Amino acid sequence: MNSSVIVFPGSNCDRDIAVALEKMQFKNQMVWHKETSLPKSDLIVIPGGFSYGDYLRSGAIAGKSLIIKEVIKAANDGCLVLGICNGFQILTETGLLKGALLRNKNLKFINKDTNIKVINNNTKFTNKYKKDQILKINIAHNEGNYFTNPDHLKELNDENLIAFKYCDDKGNLDEDANPNGSLKNISGIFNSKKNILGMMPHPERMIDNLISNTDGVNLFSSILN
Amino acid sequence: MKITNQIIQKHGLKIDEYKNIIKLLKREPNLLELGIFSAMWNEHCSYKSSRIHLKNLPTKGKQVIQGPGENAGVIDIGDNDAIIFKIESHNHPSYIEPYQGAATGVGGILRDVFTMGARPIALLNSIHFGCPEHFKTKSLLNGVVSGIGGYGNCIGIPTVAGETKFNSTYNENILVNAMAVGHARKDKIFYSKAKGLNKSVVYVGSKTGRDGIHGASMASAEFDENSEEKKPTVQVGDPFTEKLLMEACLELMKDNSIISIQDMGAAGLTSSSVEMASKGELGIELYLDKVPCREENMTPYEMMLSESQERMLIILEDGKEKHAKEIFKKWDLDFVIIGKTTDTKKLILKYNDKIEGEIPLDLLASKAPIYDRKWLKKKLPKTKINFKSLKKIKIKDALIKILSSPNHSNKNWITDQYDQMVMCDTAQKSGADAALIRIHGKDKAIAVSVDSSSNYCKAHPLSGGKQIVCENWRNLISVGAKPIAITNCLNFGNPENQEVMGEFAECLIGIKESCEFLDYPVVSGNVSFYNGTNKKNISPTPVIGGIGLIKKLEKPMNHKLKDENNHILLIGKTFGHLEQSVFLEENYSIIDGKPPEINLINEKNNGESVLEIIKNNLAESVHDISTGGLLIALSEMTMGGSYGVKIKKPKKLTNLVEYFFGEDQSRYVLEIKKSNLENVEKILKDNNIYYENIGVTQKDYFEIEKEMKITIKELYNINNQWYNNY
Amino acid sequence: MKFSVTVTLKKDVLDPQGKVVQNTLQNIGMDSLKSIRQGKYFEIEINDNEETAAKKKVDNMCKKLLANLIIEDYKINKI
Amino acid sequence: MKFSVTVTLKKDVLDPQGKVVQNTLQNIGMDSLKSIRQGKYFEIEINDNEETAAKKKVDNMCKKLLANLIIEDYKINKI
Numbered sequence A: 001m002n003s004s005v006i007v008f009p010g011s012n013c014d015r016d017i018a019v020a021l022e023k024m025q026f027k028n029q030m031v032w033h034k035e036t037s038l039p040k041s042d043l044i045v046i047p048g049g050f051s052y053g054d055y056l057r058s059g060a061i062a063g064k065s066l067i068i069k070e071v072i073k074a075a076n077d078g079c080l081v082l083g084i085c086n087g088f089q090i091l092t093e094t095g096l097l098k099g100a101l102l103r104n105k106n107l108k109f110i111n112k113d114t115n116i117k118v119i120n121n122n123t124k125f126t127n128k129y130k131k132d133q134i135l136k137i138n139i140a141h142n143e144g145n146y147f148t149n150p151d152h153l154k155e156l157n158d159e160n161l162i163a164f165k166y167c168d169d170k171g172n173l174d175e176d177a178n179p180n181g182s183l184k185n186i187s188g189i190f191n192s193k194k195n196i197l198g199m200m201p202h203p204e205r206m207i208d209n210l211i212s213n214t215d216g217v218n219l220f221s222s223i224l225n
Numbered sequence B: 001m002k003i004t005n006q007i008i009q010k011h012g013l014k015i016d017e018y019k020n021i022i023k024l025l026k027r028e029p030n031l032l033e034l035g036i037f038s039a040m041w042n043e044h045c046s047y048k049s050s051r052i053h054l055k056n057l058p059t060k061g062k063q064v065i066q067g068p069g070e071n072a073g074v075i076d077i078g079d080n081d082a083i084i085f086k087i088e089s090h091n092h093p094s095y096i097e098p099y100q101g102a103a104t105g106v107g108g109i110l111r112d113v114f115t116m117g118a119r120p121i122a123l124l125n126s127i128h129f130g131c132p133e134h135f136k137t138k139s140l141l142n143g144v145v146s147g148i149g150g151y152g153n154c155i156g157i158p159t160v161a162g163e164t165k166f167n168s169t170y171n172e173n174i175l176v177n178a179m180a181v182g183h184a185r186k187d188k189i190f191y192s193k194a195k196g197l198n199k200s201v202v203y204v205g206s207k208t209g210r211d212g213i214h215g216a217s218m219a220s221a222e223f224d225e226n227s228e229e230k231k232p233t234v235q236v237g238d239p240f241t242e243k244l245l246m247e248a249c250l251e252l253m254k255d256n257s258i259i260s261i262q263d264m265g266a267a268g269l270t271s272s273s274v275e276m277a278s279k280g281e282l283g284i285e286l287y288l289d290k291v292p293c294r295e296e297n298m299t300p301y302e303m304m305l306s307e308s309q310e311r312m313l314i315i316l317e318d319g320k321e322k323h324a325k326e327i328f329k330k331w332d333l334d335f336v337i338i339g340k341t342t343d344t345k346k347l348i349l350k351y352n353d354k355i356e357g358e359i360p361l362d363l364l365a366s367k368a369p370i371y372d373r374k375w376l377k378k379k380l381p382k383t384k385i386n387f388k389s390l391k392k393i394k395i396k397d398a399l400i401k402i403l404s405s406p407n408h409s410n411k412n413w414i415t416d417q418y419d420q421m422v423m424c425d426t427a428q429k430s431g432a433d434a435a436l437i438r439i440h441g442k443d444k445a446i447a448v449s450v451d452s453s454s455n456y457c458k459a460h461p462l463s464g465g466k467q468i469v470c471e472n473w474r475n476l477i478s479v480g481a482k483p484i485a486i487t488n489c490l491n492f493g494n495p496e497n498q499e500v501m502g503e504f505a506e507c508l509i510g511i512k513e514s515c516e517f518l519d520y521p522v523v524s525g526n527v528s529f530y531n532g533t534n535k536k537n538i539s540p541t542p543v544i545g546g547i548g549l550i551k552k553l554e555k556p557m558n559h560k561l562k563d564e565n566n567h568i569l570l571i572g573k574t575f576g577h578l579e580q581s582v583f584l585e586e587n588y589s590i591i592d593g594k595p596p597e598i599n600l601i602n603e604k605n606n607g608e609s610v611l612e613i614i615k616n617n618l619a620e621s622v623h624d625i626s627t628g629g630l631l632i633a634l635s636e637m638t639m640g641g642s643y644g645v646k647i648k649k650p651k652k653l654t655n656l657v658e659y660f661f662g663e664d665q666s667r668y669v670l671e672i673k674k675s676n677l678e679n680v681e682k683i684l685k686d687n688n689i690y691y692e693n694i695g696v697t698q699k700d701y702f703e704i705e706k707e708m709k710i711t712i713k714e715l716y717n718i719n720n721q722w723y724n725n726y
Numbered sequence C, D: 001m002k003f004s005v006t007v008t009l010k011k012d013v014l015d016p017q018g019k020v021v022q023n024t025l026q027n028i029g030m031d032s033l034k035s036i037r038q039g040k041y042f043e044i045e046i047n048d049n050e051e052t053a054a055k056k057k058v059d060n061m062c063k064k065l066l067a068n069l070i071i072e073d074y075k076i077n078k079i
């Protein structure tokens, strides 16, 4: 499978995701934000980091870059798009995903391993996971507090568009298990066609037991499936 | 314009020094030249008070590629891999504006490392605050921690270790030391020494503003009556631009375009241009009208002294200008040729073709003043603490008191604010004795740790200096790494005070002794004097940052207990040294007596034996014993996991407190499986190591037989309260 | 021509920062504080002498970049 | 009584954010933009009917918390 990783000035998880994709046997290419066309790809990844320093609002400025027009086109044509962390923020700023990511409720950057629960495992991105499976995945962000309006929240629920929710190690979805204040503990969502996934946790950090664990592997193998 | 005594003083120069400038220059300097002298002759750039002491440090070794004198130290870790690292202070700026001060501290040390061709792979910090009750402490702590995180997280380099301490000695002068560690190819290291005539001198990075021109800029405002008031401004960091600058430099470093490169740190354009040219025994000519400026009407004086961040100076090979410019353009950074190398051995500054300043370079470098300041020796304190007069305290109560104290509380509140995992090579995060960073794409790893102990150093600087190197060494050993070399940040008071100068001189003797004995050379460092006021100087605080190597990382070693029914071995002799201990400080507010002694022979033997045990895969967990003594070390091994310990009461020592809280040095605690015990004991006996088998691991409880029992969960909670309630 | 723009979070969007500021102010003794809302402020200078046209441009900037209309409202004033 | 407070960076202080925003606006075709400065905005309601007293309280809040006087300036307006 061919993948492309979009690199913005200030992206800093671009190498990490590239390593993960290559380890999972994707044929990956890095795409600089000033490019005006995308290489042929089955998967486009918008990586984590601080594109444009997170200035103004995280993701806002990257959302105006040249290459984003191409990403939008490809997404509308059904290409798989994965936005991780800052990538998720960028996807909401472009409108490819609805809602917004506000500052963490404790107003601090948070880096830690958190538990998330697989809510919908019947998608291109999650089919290798079991439903309700609990994964331990690292988060690292300042603005991961997902917010959306009641209509969209209803749509998310009705159409099963929630990918992951923060939970505790037993799978409880309560406020204590919510690191950043996200609405309904949401940590990742799909668009209505389920070809776009935005998530705050970093699956690319969880592919190697020496460093962490391998809970992120199945996200990539689902895509390959 | 007349240079008055007042102007001289505002530039931080002594009248004698000014007279010396006139003698060397054979004329009076103009204001621009005076500013340049003041920048190059100040303590920070010239090391005038410290140099004669620093030169005694051991700086060579089998694995040392570059010792002190460059932007950072370089060591060889085999297979064409080099590690480049350095620590630096940003104490004063952080006290004035904690967020920006700490952030720009991180930015500055990162540039020192990537200037030499390394991709930074880890950040560490050593931060010292006044006592928690002091009205400034809370906001300083908040600002510093978010500043460190703000910069490191944004640029995408993991912050993996550090130390955080509270002590009233820092009430008016906090310490913020940042350390950066980078990885480079051994055959691709870049130095600052200029070579060749007529080479382009290129300015890259951010534009120059009036940041950090400090007192000097106020002085300048007075000379020019028409100029509007120029307030001294704090430097503001821009990690986003630094990230671009780093990527652009690393990209340009891939081929052979660069002759030499130097970041603009303290004294900005002045020190970078002077250092490059004087190291190369060349001259340098700068066209200041070409310098990219952020503000209107900036004067040559301001351009030369500005400390705007995220800037570099590069000397390029002939014909590489276009290629280099394209790279910087890609990253949206300024790239301007602002000068050339010459054979004049002078710094010549032109503005619109007019010479504004002209100084022979040796006057700024080799002829800068060096002082052999008077210093006082400190006797080993003789005070005997009368233990009998102290109120009795239960072991358990003392343990709880220490674990819940600000200095010994869990630091998750801090470390959760740092991205520790970005780059995906952090095999061991904060919370262990040392962090482990895998070399990208390989199976080796380095261990990193920073340490200090100001109470020991205050009580007896020589012992304290010795101790702190050993403690750092021990922390690397504890994670199974072979210690290779250190960097050091020497935070002291006013060097014109003989007592302070004595603390400095003796700490360095101590550091030297340990480094020599342990074959643990110093490859880079930084001196920060004038911490505190002349009447109240801070306690001497040398901070040691060490790097160790693990050739093949199979399973990260740490201090968390792994299973039940394993043996607990205490390595090293326990005498029960309580003077200067955390036990006395936290329970009785006594900070008195002499620090524990170091026996370097034992230190080395114990450490090497522990390393042998780890290398042979015979230990489940390892922890060194540092402040707080045995009981604190044991409790740290249990907290956050599921296994506790059951410790036998010692027979020999009558005083339990001394046994459990004494801070005797060179000791470790090891968790050993029953099946490995014999092999471990053989290693220890063969190496003549003193050890005791003090108990076993068990589920859930932390227990000293017939003395105390507490659940490890409770211990954990006790240890995790302070920051969250602060 | 100069304009000021203020961008504030919509009423129904949780504003933890505003709450923290409010609590802190009350903690340090500012008890007469009734409420505080926080937002961003921009001062924008436009090369255009015609007010309606200029204002329209500023409005466009807000819509396109300065405000995220899902969570924020904005106000423009000539200054 | 209601006040608005704007807090902006001092003139000589580096404003990395402003630079990026300005470039972006120009890149997306807002070429009549001459300059943009950015800051923080607060809307503060005070339980006090006497303007000078109330304003003094707001001023106090700015000094104590809302503005960092080392790098920022602030302005208070009654609204």
Ligand SMILES: Nc1ncnc2c1ncn2[C@@H]1O[C@H](COP(=O)(O)OP(=O)(O)O)[C@@H](O)[C@H]1O
Pocket (backbone or CB within 6 Å): B125, B126, B127, B159, B160, B161, B162, B163, B164, B411, B414, B415, B429, B430, B431, B432, B433, B434, B450, B451, B475, B626, B627
């Ligand atoms: N400011 C900080 N930044 C990162 N890590 C920190 C900081 N302060 C403390 N730590 C981490 O907390 C742990 C405990 O610190 P410390 O008690 O100084 O350890 P040790 O006694 O082994 O040197 C270490 O792993 C250290 O790296």
Ligand SMILES: [Mg+2]
Pocket (backbone or CB within 6 Å): B432, B433, B475, B624, B626
């Ligand atoms: Mg330790």
